[in-house]
Amino acid sequence: MTSGSTQLATWFNGPVFSRARDIFAANMTELLDRAEDPARMIRMIILEMEETLVELRSSAARSIADAKEMKRAVGRLEELQIGWNDKAELALSKDREDLAKQALVEKQKAAEMADGLRSEMEQIEQVLRSYEVDITKLQTKLREARARQNAIAARIESAVARAKAREVMHGSRTLDAFAKFEVLERHADFAEGRAEALGMTGPKSLEEEIAELRAAEKVDADLEAMKAAIAARTK
Template identity: 80%
Template sequence: MGIFSRTRDIFAANMTELLDRSEDPAKMIRMIILEMEETLVEVRASAARSIADGKEMRRALKRLEDLQSSWTEKAELALSKDREDLAKAALIERQKATDMAEGLRAEIDQIDETLKTYEADISKLQGKLREARARQNAIAARLESAVTRAKAREILHGGRTEDAFSKFDVLERRADFAEGRADALGMTGPKSLEEEIAELQASEKVDAELEAMKAALKRKGD
């Protein structure tokens, strides 16, 4: 396919319609962008060749114009020396240079028109590329958002989340039981009669020992 045909197809392409028909919009838009980038490179390369050709032709045109001036001077010199035959031959050569120069001017004009077409095509291709890349970014953002929302819904409504919360309930019940045991160990009930009598006896014994210690200290002091 020629470069101009490919470029015109890209200009005529409706990206929205292409994406609607595609089973994989992200893949389709990557292909569209790749095609545009390749075409843009080819258009720029062709434009560069045309610019180079135009410069070469302009140099050749300048040489032909100088040649025309040179033959004109030679014809005038021949006429000044009464050599009409030489003057005529010089004018014939000048005409050849003139014809070649006119042909070059026509080619240069054609190259200039082609360059204008290239310039317009490059501008349009860049616009299409910006549109395609914007679509690509929008599609990527939508896909990322969809994946994120799907994960969030799976967390909120999925079976794994329910299992996790049911395990939390079991752990909380275990913690309640452990705290209950600790509280139970610290509990004390009412004292029995024997326990109360035993405490009194122990207290009496301590008091007797205390009195004995006080008496001993007093004797030492006396």
């Protein structure tokens, strides 16, 4: 196997094709089900896809450049074959069969080199077809991942909003606040009850009523004495 063929085999089995195959085989739903943070997981998937797509296109560009260079080399080798053939004919016309054989040997070498390059060009064409298929598949997966990313982002945003609302309604802080409100309401009820109790007057006992009568009699007696003293002074 030539060095070019070895390089092509390396490309086929290299990290770019390996990563691309992994991505093509990946089931997005299964990946997201296993992920603790689906949004972060899909961002990582998209980033890896974008990086792999860039690498695939770069590798394809290098393969295209290699194929063009090989095509130019094949053209030069074909011209070289024509040149050695002409030289062989010239040598033979001059009865220099030995030189004609040497020229034909060089022509054969050029032909073998050209055939080797053509074989490698065919392999590069296969690589390029693989790149084209992989790039198309990867672009499809990338669109799918981006669509999932938008859907997941919307779902997470909605879930966070609902969680906040439920936390406000049923969370510990809200429950603690309402518990404090109830304590304050009980304090207010107690204060109001105490104030009302202070303003209440219950029924008088018998002793209290008799004591009030005696006090009233004394006040009446003092009042009559005061009237009599005033009348005596005026006379």
